[in-house]
Amino acid sequence: MIRLRVSVLATTLIAQVCAAQSVGWQADQVNTTMCQWVTPRAGVVRDTVYIDGGYLWWEPGLADGTYGTPVSDGNPLGLVYLLNFSLPFQTSQDFNQTSLFTNISKAANGGAANNIGPNYYDGTMFANDYEWFTYGGLLAMTDAFQPPPSDSVAAYEVYASGPPKRFEPGFILDSLPSGMTRYVTYGAGVSVPSENLGFYFGGLKSETGGEIYQYPANESLNADYLSPTLIELDMTIQQQEKWTNHTLPTTVPGRASAELVWLPVSEKGILVGIGGVINPSYATINQTNNATDDAASTRQSPLFMSTVSVYDIANQVWYEQETTGAPGALAQGCTVVASAEDSSSHNIYWYGGFDGIHPQGDFNDDVWVLSIPSFIWVKLSTGTAAHARAGHRCVKPYPDQMFVIGGYTSQAGLSLNCVEGGIIQVFNLSSGEWLDSYDPKVSSNYQVPDLVVSKIGGNGTGGATLSAPSPTGFASPNMTALLGSAYNSSKITNWYPYAAATPTSSGRPTVLPPPVHNKSGTPSYLAPVLAVILGLFFITLVILAILLWRRRRLLRMNRTTTGSEAATVDNRFWVTSWLRSTPADAKAPTMTTDETPVTVDEYGMPYVLPEAGGAQVHEMMGTFPPDKQVQT
Ligand SMILES: *[C@@H]1O[C@H](CO)[C@@H](O)[C@H](O)[C@H]1NC(C)=O
Ligand SMILES: *[C@@H]1O[C@H](CO)[C@@H](O)[C@H](O)[C@H]1NC(C)=O
Ligand SMILES: *[C@@H]1O[C@H](CO)[C@@H](O)[C@H](O)[C@H]1NC(C)=O
Ligand SMILES: *[C@@H]1O[C@H](CO)[C@@H](O)[C@H](O)[C@H]1NC(C)=O
Ligand SMILES: *[C@@H]1O[C@H](CO)[C@@H](O)[C@H](O)[C@H]1NC(C)=O
Ligand SMILES: *[C@@H]1O[C@H](CO)[C@@H](O)[C@H](O)[C@H]1NC(C)=O
Ligand SMILES: *[C@@H]1O[C@H](CO)[C@@H](O)[C@H](O)[C@H]1NC(C)=O
Ligand SMILES: *[C@@H]1O[C@H](CO)[C@@H](O)[C@H](O)[C@H]1NC(C)=O
Ligand SMILES: *[C@@H]1O[C@H](CO)[C@@H](O)[C@H](O)[C@H]1NC(C)=O
Ligand SMILES: *[C@@H]1O[C@H](CO)[C@@H](O)[C@H](O)[C@H]1NC(C)=O
Ligand SMILES: *[C@@H]1O[C@H](CO)[C@@H](O)[C@H](O)[C@H]1NC(C)=O
Ligand SMILES: *[C@@H]1O[C@H](CO)[C@@H](O)[C@H](O)[C@H]1NC(C)=O
Numbered sequence: 001m002i003r004l005r006v007s008v009l010a011t012t013l014i015a016q017v018c019a020a021q022s023v024g025w026q027a028d029q030v031n032t033t034m035c036q037w038v039t040p041r042a043g044v045v046r047d048t049v050y051i052d053g054g055y056l057w058w059e060p061g062l063a064d065g066t067y068g069t070p071v072s073d074g075n076p077l078g079l080v081y082l083l084n085f086s087l088p089f090q091t092s093q094d095f096n097q098t099s100l101f102t103n104i105s106k107a108a109n110g111g112a113a114n115n116i117g118p119n120y121y122d123g124t125m126f127a128n129d130y131e132w133f134t135y136g137g138l139l140a141m142t143d144a145f146q147p148p149p150s151d152s153v154a155a156y157e158v159y160a161s162g163p164p165k166r167f168e169p170g171f172i173l174d175s176l177p178s179g180m181t182r183y184v185t186y187g188a189g190v191s192v193p194s195e196n197l198g199f200y201f202g203g204l205k206s207e208t209g210g211e212i213y214q215y216p217a218n219e220s221l222n223a224d225y226l227s228p229t230l231i232e233l234d235m236t237i238q239q240q241e242k243w244t245n246h247t248l249p250t251t252v253p254g255r256a257s258a259e260l261v262w263l264p265v266s267e268k269g270i271l272v273g274i275g276g277v278i279n280p281s282y283a284t285i286n287q288t289n290n291a292t293d294d295a296a297s298t299r300q301s302p303l304f305m306s307t308v309s310v311y312d313i314a315n316q317v318w319y320e321q322e323t324t325g326a327p328g329a330l331a332q333g334c335t336v337v338a339s340a341e342d343s344s345s346h347n348i349y350w351y352g353g354f355d356g357i358h359p360q361g362d363f364n365d366d367v368w369v370l371s372i373p374s375f376i377w378v379k380l381s382t383g384t385a386a387h388a389r390a391g392h393r394c395v396k397p398y399p400d401q402m403f404v405i406g407g408y409t410s411q412a413g414l415s416l417n418c419v420e421g422g423i424i425q426v427f428n429l430s431s432g433e434w435l436d437s438y439d440p441k442v443s444s445n446y447q448v449p450d451l452v453v454s455k456i457g458g459n460g461t462g463g464a465t466l467s468a469p470s471p472t473g474f475a476s477p478n479m480t481a482l483l484g485s486a487y488n489s490s491k492i493t494n495w496y497p498y499a500a501a502t503p504t505s506s507g508r509p510t511v512l513p514p515p516v517h518n519k520s521g522t523p524s525y526l527a528p529v530l531a532v533i534l535g536l537f538f539i540t541l542v543i544l545a546i547l548l549w550r551r552r553r554l555l556r557m558n559r560t561t562t563g564s565e566a567a568t569v570d571n572r573f574w575v576t577s578w579l580r581s582t583p584a585d586a587k588a589p590t591m592t593t594d595e596t597p598v599t600v601d602e603y604g605m606p607y608v609l610p611e612a613g614g615a616q617v618h619e620m621m622g623t624f625p626p627d628k629q630v631q632t
Contacts, residue, residue: 021058026068031061034098035070035418037406039332039391041120041134043127043191045158046495049395050127051081051101051405052134053120059418070416074140075119078106080156083405085397086501089424090437097422106154106171117154117171118145121214124189126198128235129493130161133174135200135231136184138214138223150183150211151176161238180245183212184227186283188260188273194491197313200231201260201273202248204283216285224283226254230311252309252318253300256280257331257356263346263372264339264487266314272348273309274370277301277331277356289357297357301329305377308370310475312482321475325377327368331356334394336402338429338446342462343486346372347452349380349429351404353390360412363388367427369449373474373483374456374466380432380449385410387420398443398496401435402427430460440498 021032040054056075060068081101089100106117123137133155139147153174160167176182187203204223206212212223234242248254258276262269278300279293289297306326310319333353339346348370354363365383370376392407404425409417426435430447447460457465467484468474474483 021060026060026062028063029060029068030063032098033059033061033096033418034101034423035059036408036416037392037423038408039122040393040406041123041125041137041189042393042395042405043125043132044395045127045132046129047085047498049083049085049403049405050125050132050156051083051393052125053123053137054391054406055121056406057416057418070418078117078119079103080106083403083424084498084501085496086440086498088437088439088441088500091422091425091434092436093422095422097424100424104156104171116173118148122185124187124198124200125191126189126200126233126235127191128193128196128198129495130159130238131155131157131235133198133233133235133241135189135198135233136182136187136203138185138212141213141216141221147211148173148182149175150181151178153182157238165239174241176243180231180243181209183209183223184229184231185212185223186256186280187227187231188255188258188276190260190262190271192262192269192313194264194493195268195313196234196236197268198233198235199260199271199311201271201309202229202254202256202258202276203227204256204280219285222283222285224279224285226256226278228254246316249318251320253304254278255301255304256283257353258304259333259335259350261335261337261348263337263348264343264489264492265346266312266482266485266487268313269487270313270482271309271311272370272372273311274305274335274348274350275330275333275353276304277329280331280356281359282356287359294357297355298329301331301356302326305330308375310479312478317478319475319479321375321479322469322472323370323375323377324469324472327364327366327377327379329355330364332390333364334392334404336394336396336429338396338399340448340458340462340464341445343489344458344462344464344467345374345448345452345456347429347448348372349394349402349427351394351402351427352388352392352407354388354410360410362412363390363410365389367432369452371452371456371464373468373479374464375469376455376466378449378452378455380451381427381434389419392419396429397438397440397498399446400428400430400444401438402429403438440500443497 025032034056036055036057037051038055038057040051040056042049042051053075055072057070057072059070062068081103083101087100089095089097091097118139120134120137120139124135126133126135133153135153153176155172155174156170157167157172158169184200184203184205188201189198191198205225205227206221206223207225208220211221213221216222228248230246230248232244232246234244252273255276255278257280259274261272261274263272277297279289279297281287281289284293305323305328307320307322310321311317312319330350330353333350335351336349337346338349350368350370352364354361362385365385365388366379367381367383369378369380371378389404389407389409393405395403395405397403404427406423407419409419426438427433428435430444430449432449432451448458448462448464450460453459455466457463468480474480
């Protein structure tokens with residue numbers, strides 16, 4: 001049996017000019033800064049946050065001391081960025097936060113990744129302590145590459161778990177079970193490492209549940225119907241992960257761009273769905289709501305803050321719980337959870353976002369806390385419109401600190417403004433203050449903030465006197481036992497404290513061997529390969545990105561590649577390797593394909609021999625026209 005391995009080598013242009021900015025530098029450019037990162041997906045594996053997809057904008061610093069117009073390139077190299085919690089940094093303008101990020105590429109030798117791992121906008125990343133999976137999101141509609149199949153999901157295995165097996169860290173294209181697709185976006189994702197679970201709540205799909213795009217050619221390819229599903233990923237057994245598509249009960253209304261959090265209570269914990277909107281303007285085909293949709297959103301969306309959806313994971317039961325003191329409608333914010341030392345309260349922090357229907361209005365810069373089990377909202381920090389952002393992600397490196405990563409600013413005015421203070425912001429969850437630096441050597445236990453204590457009783461270490469919403473009580477008598485029973489906290493592995501490291505602009509956090517590996521399953525398939533002319537693609541995307549920013553609908557290209565052999569091919573999974581060494585330089589746009597014999601390993605798993613030891617049947621090298629499909 002034959003497995004096709006693809007390595008698309010970089011063009012001279014890209015290979016020589018990309019230095020921490022994957023887009024080509026301008027002639028008079030002297031430096032670059034991450035400016036905005038619009039709805040990436042992120043997940044934490046142990047000591048590192050992995051950030052994939054979204055639209056990353058870079059601000060070029062020019063030789064004359066000025067800054068050029070920010071640029072974005074659609075990430076043709078398929079870079080996934082890594083931020084290691086061991087790196088200290090500051091959130092001042094003088095500190096180069098951009099240099100903190102390392103990257104791994106979905107493409108071999110730093111080449112183009114679009115055939116293999118194209119860049120998704122939105123969607124989610126499910127992570128446990130060993131691996132991460134991406135799910136959902138939108139692809140740009142372009143004829144530069146063929147979209148992956150409807151059941152395709154990309155994953156990255158970092159560490160081995162479970163029984164001994166042949167394992168190499170690396171990137172994997174896995175497939176969803178029959179009846180499930182990747183065609184959902186703007187859902188609310190959460191990872192539960194201690195249960196090896198991930199969930200994606202609600203979001204939007206197309207009318208038919210078929211393929212969806214960012215800025216689609218027509219309404220039938222647009223995701224603007226509420227998806228009444230909870231998608232579950234069980235990562236308990238590595239390489240035998242299980243996907244489940246649960247239909248939400250009618251009592252739990254669908255919504256877009258909400259947040260989902262996990263709280264450590266009872267047997268497997270509970271999920272809480274918070275915020276979101278029903279008719280986000282960014283999900284309409286022309287990026288503009290009509291008055292009817294705006295009015296419906298204005299009426300419905302605040303209810304997602306004042307009544308939250310609670311899911312008992314172990315019993316698969318939903319509850320709709322009223323809260324008190326809720327902020328108004330917010331979507332595209334971020335959340336983290338901090339529990340009092342004695343678990344008498346679990347405090348959900350919500351930062352930023354906007355109402356989902358006024359992208360040119362002020363965004364939100366406040367930090368709100370929803371304390372549970374009292375279900376009381378407390379406004380912990382009041383921000384400024386200039387510092388506000390939406391479409392960012394939050395992670396919690398230490399019990400008392402939250403990182404805000406990425407995001408975009410209000411689209412008021414004509415120019416794109418970078419997020420104020422840097423692409424990473426740090427918040428002290430105990431004091432409710434923004435910090436101007438992060439140091440892996442500095443952390444404390446979480447203290448319930450005084451403002452929250454004043455509402456729920458007790459003190460910083462817990463002892464909350466409110467154990468139920470008052471005066472309304474719980475939505476169901478079941479919830480008293482659910483929220484009152486403790487989670488087995490020894491299931492939770494903490495990876496802090498992190499050894500302090502010095503940032504190096506070129507260094508990578510770990511040396512990953514160049515693997516060729518695979519998952520279980522039928523390896524028999526033939527995969528089509530599209531070569532890409534990188535230069536053309538790059539120019540197209542830069543123009544595209546600028547135009548998209550002006551909220552114009554423009555990509556109406558007909559995809560010339562549909563109806564190819566791809567559709568008939570059993571594309572169950574597609575393994576590529578992270579070839580991290582040997583950067584391609586001074587090479588013309590070139591694509592090589594290797595046919596590598598597949599053998600069976602000691603566990604009966606089909607296995608592709610590594611490059612060095614593998615007997616290559618042949619190697620083709622050549623330059624192909626952009627839409628030429630190579631089949632072996
Ligand atoms: C990605 O990592 C490589 C190797 O460390 C580095 O040379 C390149 O500048 C990085 N690219 C970006 C866009 O950060
Ligand atoms: C920050 O560092 C990166 C690489 O480490 C560099 O490419 C970039 O130009 C620097 N940005 C600034 C503003 O100095
Ligand atoms: C980056 O370039 C800008 C514009 O020339 C300059 O003002 C700024 O000081 C540079 N940053 C660094 C860290 O060199
Ligand atoms: C979930 O299942 C429903 C009902 O079978 C189906 O209509 C929907 O497309 C599925 N959703 C996804 C994202 O696979
Ligand atoms: C929408 O666009 C797709 C792709 O261009 C095309 O196949 C489909 O027929 C179009 N649908 C309508 C209703 O125009
Ligand atoms: C408003 O837009 C929605 C689709 O976004 C459409 O279904 C509805 O008919 C429109 N209403 C009016 C009054 O134009
Ligand atoms: C955008 O779509 C809405 C609803 O579909 C429609 O009411 C509005 O006229 C459209 N605006 C433009 C500029 O096409
Ligand atoms: C956060 O605030 C608390 C309470 O003021 C303080 O004890 C703790 O040291 C702070 N943490 C950091 C990292 O600054
Ligand atoms: C908080 O209250 C508990 C008991 O109510 C007490 O033991 C503890 O010392 C208090 N902690 C602080 C920091 O006051
Ligand atoms: C209470 O929980 C049980 C399962 O634990 C469930 O069957 C029942 O529907 C729940 N009751 C309510 C009112 O949700
Ligand atoms: C709690 O979890 C740990 C680790 O999984 C396990 O060893 C232990 O038996 C569990 N305790 C209870 C009471 O279930
Ligand atoms: C993060 O940095 C620490 C300290 O340099 C290092 O030991 C660790 O391996 C890094 N993590 C990853 C995933 O590279």
